[in-house]
Amino acid sequence: MKMSRNRHFNYTLTPTRLNSAKPQEKPYKLTDGGGLFVLIQPGGSKTWAYQYRLDGRRREVVIGRYPEIGVADARDRHAEYRAMVAQGNDPVAHKRTDDAERNARALMEADEGQFKAFSLKWLDERLGNKSDGYRAQMRSLLDRFVWAEIGRKSLDEVRPAHVLAIIEKRRDTPNTAENVRVLIQQVYNYAIQKLLVETNPALALRGVIEVPKAEHHRHLSESELGAFWRAVGKQGAHPSTTAAVKLLMYSMCRKAEVLRAKWSEIDTDKAQWDIPAERMKSRRPHRVYLSTQALELLEVQRALTGDLEYVFPSAFRANVPMADATLNHLFKRLDFGVPEFCPHGTRGTAATLLREHGFSRDVVELLLAHTERSQTAASYHHHELEADRRRAVQYLADEIERQAAISAAGNVVSIKAKST
Template sequence: MARSRHFNYTLTPTRLNNAKPQEKPYKITDGGGLYVLVMPRGAKTWIYQYSLDGKRSEVTIGRYPEIGVADARDRHTEYRAMVEQGSDPAAHKRADEAERKARAELKADEGQFKAFSIKWLEERLGSKSDGYRKQMRSLLDRFVWPDIGCKALDDVKPAHVLAIIEKRRDTPNTAENVRVLIQQVYNYAIQKLLVETNPALALRGVIQVPKAEHHRHLSESEIGAFWRAVGKQGAHPSTTAAVKLLMYSMCRKAEVLRAKWSEIDTDKAQWDIPPERMKSRRPHRVYLSTQALELLEVQRALTGDLEYVFPSAFRAVVPMADATLNHLFKRMDFGVAEFSPHGTRGTAATLLREHGFSRDVVELLLAHTERSQTAASYHHHELEAERRRALQYLADEIDRQAAISAAGNVVSIKAKSA
């Protein structure tokens, strides 16, 4: 480490101003390794020369008179302190300049729609689930960036947004989702004082969106027909098992399909889903019924040596795709049209409420985020006995309705043959 020594500065503004250029560059020493290099064309540059780890190095401070005597000596003092601490002033300056350049480039790019919308995804959707962020980025990538991604934020006009959503008129929900997405990006840009107007705001209602339909849930008799239909599709055993666990657990499709064996404790008859995989971003515990445990025992024989309980049939290292269940539900014919995987949650919740289970228990089973402070105080492990009883009742009732449906089918066949 270099040791500080006393020295006296010698240069004055008068001497520097009077220094004339010569045929070759020459130095005017100030002291302590600080000097001014005078070039043949008259340029005068402050430079600090120092020794570090046995090697002589130098760092440029800047031009005179832009950097005066006092400022140059202040910078010299900072650099000497770095050398005394074993740090290289030249490397420090290079890092500073690279950071300034990166910030300047980021600021310049930030004014473009694509760069700013990526910033919006990171800063405004950071608390959302990975699936939701990927969905929003996919909408931007497919429908927005190709048209306005390279435009400056200020250059995007309502006509540009209109052209984007008009291309999606045949799919009005997508069109409106894209418009809202652009509107949200611009809301953030306004908050950042980058723009003053929102080009998507005036286009509300241009595309008429059909009234939303809630996911259809099944009656008790329809549950039996559905359950029997699941096993008749000729689907892969893992696909059939995933549908059944969807109903037994009352979980969302993504939560079931991404289940890992490490989350399941069959001895305790429970499945702990980590917060990062839950829509609520809170951990959720599923108490497994006897039927669910039997299903998982069979499934473990198929996939127990893999990470996922329900792996893809094409790539065992990734979970089954959402579309696999969607397609299975679409081709099932059991007397109810347009029944979706999400409808299993409403079906189970309705059945339990109609058979006397409390709203608090059902809401916990659904892992809903409660607005009520009292309800929100329940943790993922609370009301265990009631939740276990509810899910076992659900599984038993499914079996009962499936048996009734099968018996009815036998009777109807006999009646036809008679």
């Protein structure tokens, strides 16, 4: 169906301009025309959307990611949505129905053995118990690197040569290449279990791309911790961003767990924060005991966001949590003498400090929410050692303050020395 005759304005965006558009510290829009635009996020994603007015209200419907949805396809969809609005119909309601039909078609196509459709089925059936973030990461790998190459092929049509071509294109990023190969292998393992194919084209390619040894996240020494804490306070970031960094260290939680914290999970009277299983990497609920400093931080934060769902909401959309990229960008800007320090390094820093100051491995492992390999040990340790864990998080917070004070005093001395 040709939609171009309905257009009475000039579109302005081109693939060249979209491809060259770089992410900035904050999201920004590139306008195409007629309410159609591309939103570019700090993390680099580019999303088509259409803004319109209906019944006196301004509304917005997401069309999809660029470049998966190209310029011409986005404009065709835009023309359809404009026609709906002209007739008094809401594109958002239409898109919900359209998405449901598309998913149903994908599942039907899966029975016919197309790789893309079957991989969608695999995502739904095999990763249903994984976190939303993990499923999104796996779908993104398929979307960016796999579907364009073999998505339309039948499962039994894909050969090792096809998989090799995919991973060879990623040779400069060996970890990504191996992740993609393993992902294809997992999809085919499931297809074999479903008796749809008999061989796995990705299995024979193990070791084709040499993956470098994993490097553990850098942790900070005590003196570096003091310098880090002072640098966070002097950065001039949004108060919620600064508070999120500090709770990251106080709680010893992962970045995603902190940024998606909800006020309903936190009981300040009991000085504890209960994270539900679905938001934990281990898929088990985790209790975080809160130090005096963490409670003071949350008291200030409640004044800012206490009437919202999330403790650390996005600065741009109050009903969604702060983006991971916000913390990543802040850590990259910090200048305290340790390059390449990342949010995950706070866990190693806190764990190392506590172990070096006499706290047991069991206590630290519980604070980190690490899963015990032994089921017997796991059942024994579940929410155990409360007193020890409370003592540990309070010691951690006190030690952070002490090291920050030492760092500040040292800085004053060095300034005086220079002046003399």
